[in-house]
Amino acid sequence: MIYLIRHGQASFGAENYDALSDAGWEQSRILGRHLREQNLGAPRVVCGAMQRHRETAQATLEALGLPQEWATDTGFNEYDHQTLMRVHWPESQDRAVLTRWMNEQDNPRRAFQARFEEALRRWQRNEDDYQETWPAFRERVLASLYSLANRLESGDSALVFTSGGAISVAIQHLLELDQEALITFNRGLINTSVTRLLVNTGRLRLATLNEHLHLAGDMLTYR
Template identity: 30%
Template sequence: MAEILLVRHGQASFGSDNYDQLSELGYRQGRLLGQHFLQKEHHFNALYSGTLARQQQTAQALIDVYRAAAVDVPELTIDAAWNEFDNHAQVERLLPGLLEKHAELKDDAEAMLRDKKSFQKVLRAVFQYWIVEQPETEGLESWPEAKARFEAALKTVMKNNGSGQSAAAFTSGGVVAALSAIVMGMGADKVYGLFEPVINASITRLIHSQNNISLSSFNEHQYLTALSGDDDIISYR
């Protein structure tokens, strides 16, 4: 058997001009991630990341911890297939039509850029509309297209992962949720239920043979408080 660790990026910069950057807390989470694996003397055979800055920065934080301890760690392989759903495009393209059906979302839609709870409520409604009803919107990635992208990324890592080896993919919450649902044979309508609770810098473990794969653990994050002694180290966005 081999393992693939799906690592969600650290906290991004919500409310700033550029969301796609780790916050100070996000960098701290990334360093704790590296310390966690280093203490376990964990050997990585391959490291993957999407092209998003927050994903690569989380991976680099782990790499820096390993290299500072003079422990070998692979170079990072960048693959856009590990990128998050384009939530911004989903909201921009689908929210107007959704508000026509659900006027009760209007106040949250107006507050979403400054209020995390409103942002989460709107994101949930738009995401469910996108993944369950699958409206046709030219130029917007569909759920079948996203699903195929994630499955292809996973199969590439499985193909390269030898028996007893460990690979980590630094990605985003939506990808972690989607692949967890796919591996467990869950319907598309269940994906968001897995998406919402995924903690920043959490670890989801998949184990596989050449042809079969299963979920071993989901959303592991206890190491963050164990190493930091700080409950405020936990974040969702």
């Protein structure tokens, strides 16, 4: 079984988005306590290389009572959202301009999400030059996922700390959906949610999607 774990809440609007917020740290600890009830044994732990992945892993494993050790796999890193926004909406790179624009919106987070999804679609259509294209991103995520699956033996489990885009790619692939699924699922994945994949001799099947019963109230966040 592979547990794809979305990172805790990042620091939206802060200078360093990649650091977990206070809520993100607590979400991760709550997840760890929740996973203690599931008798995971000694799972493999794999972590993307981003700060929010590492911090989520650190807090979750500590609460789970496991060593804070993992293998790092950059294949589970998120796409470069800053580059996507810079290409699509250059003015968003000026914090003062972005803050002023956000303050003018009736629902700032929803308005920003709409602009961000426009940037994602533009990236998928390959309308401009990107350091990593949409097909390349999708290929590296799936390569890391199947490489992990092929290393698991019967009864093994693995915890993978990653991001919403990578998890959405796995869902899109396993359900044989079109590329719009990246946006649909990425929009709805909860911070520290768990998506479980069944592994059978290297083949994968989606078991559960976006589990988040360990969260409630203010702890339930999307970004």
